[in-house]
Amino acid sequence: MSDKSVKELKLILERGICAWGKCYFCGWGKKLVEAEVDELKRKLESFLRKHSSPNSVVRLKIFSSGSFLDEKQFPKDFVKFVIKTAEKYGVEELVIESRPEFVTDENLRLLRSDKVRVTVAMGLEIADDDVLMKLYRKGFRVKDYLKAVETLRRNGFGVRTYVLVNGHPALYKNPDLQKKLLDKTMKVALKVADSVVIINAYPHLRADLWNDWIEGGWRPLDEKQFYELVGKWRENPKVELDFNNYYFIPKFPREKRVFLKGVGREYLVHPYYEVWQDYFVRFYRPPEGKEYVLFLPCAYKKPYTRSKTWKAILSAISGYPFFKKLHLIAVSSPGVIPYEYTNYYPFNAYDWPEWLETEEIKKEYVEVTKERVKKYVQAHDSSYKLYFAYFRPDSDSIEAIKLAFEELGLTQKLVLVLDYGTYSKVVREGFKPPVAHPLALQKLREVLKRYLD
Known part of the structure; x- marks a missing residue:
């Protein structure tokens, strides 16, 4: 690239399905995309028309969930169209993706240009044939990758290499092996590639790794774990560290979604x-400006915001200046649920019939919920100044919250809103749910105003 200001553009152009589609960790390659070539042409032209300008130098990266050089995915005429369009809009470098078997002299001739430098990105993932073939199931060996690199160099093309960490339970469970193989891989990649991207593995829908994640046999590396593993290459100008290219949040395919109704351990610690609880502790970041937590009970109607309980609570406090500083967090059988996620599955598709609880189940609920609250607070306490808990004072949830703060030594930061005196008055009236009663809501307003106004 030149020394001029670089504007990098990224575009997803998907069509057909990956010719291989068997990689253990990849879900994108198992997705069939129906798209007409003319539709893709219009998309590319419109994108470049909107985002490029005569004075800009653009690196255009095209992501294709497969191989851009696979004629079954992208016909030759379309490949030619892409390079001509890149020339037309002043693109200086075009980056496309391909598996090694499609990197041939014939295919590369389609992309030759005197005006645009073309770089081909390939997913080597790991420079170990046993892992590539038996665990990652990539369908090629290191020598195939190196042969493709040689072909690219012979034709004057750039080389970009993807390296994947933690892409299989065997590596997740053996950090020493993972580190050893990563060192080996980076030696190979840095020797032959212009740029190397180290990517953190996440549980793609439709991937085998997704099942390992759900079953508890594998977890993605959090930010600290990832940078501890790859930090030695942080200052290398050829290396990019991609901790969260997937914009990870837990996702569940429609065929795996079920309504979770019942009580007992299987419904309390459901996979x-x-x-989700692991995500909230290790990956989630509380919203900016939310300095105070308001723990709230769940409700029968989902999402909670449509319930009588939450409607009453929100109506009672949303008009006050302090409301903007409050982070509403539900505490229920699924665990700790920040407000932003209350309409995500499975938090909008479960029911815990309290009347079926036994004393043993109640004790287990308190213990599990206590640990979940503890972990959340430990992970995010620096974001919050104070915590308010608005529950029936005799509820199992409030008991779990109190125990969590006692064990953390943070009882001075916990404010219990609803006292037994107010609660008793509400109960005598037979009003349900008690936390939606005007007297209880008045108490909530008074406590919040006292601390936050």
């Missing part, structure tokens, strides 16, 4: 709840 879907567990991966």
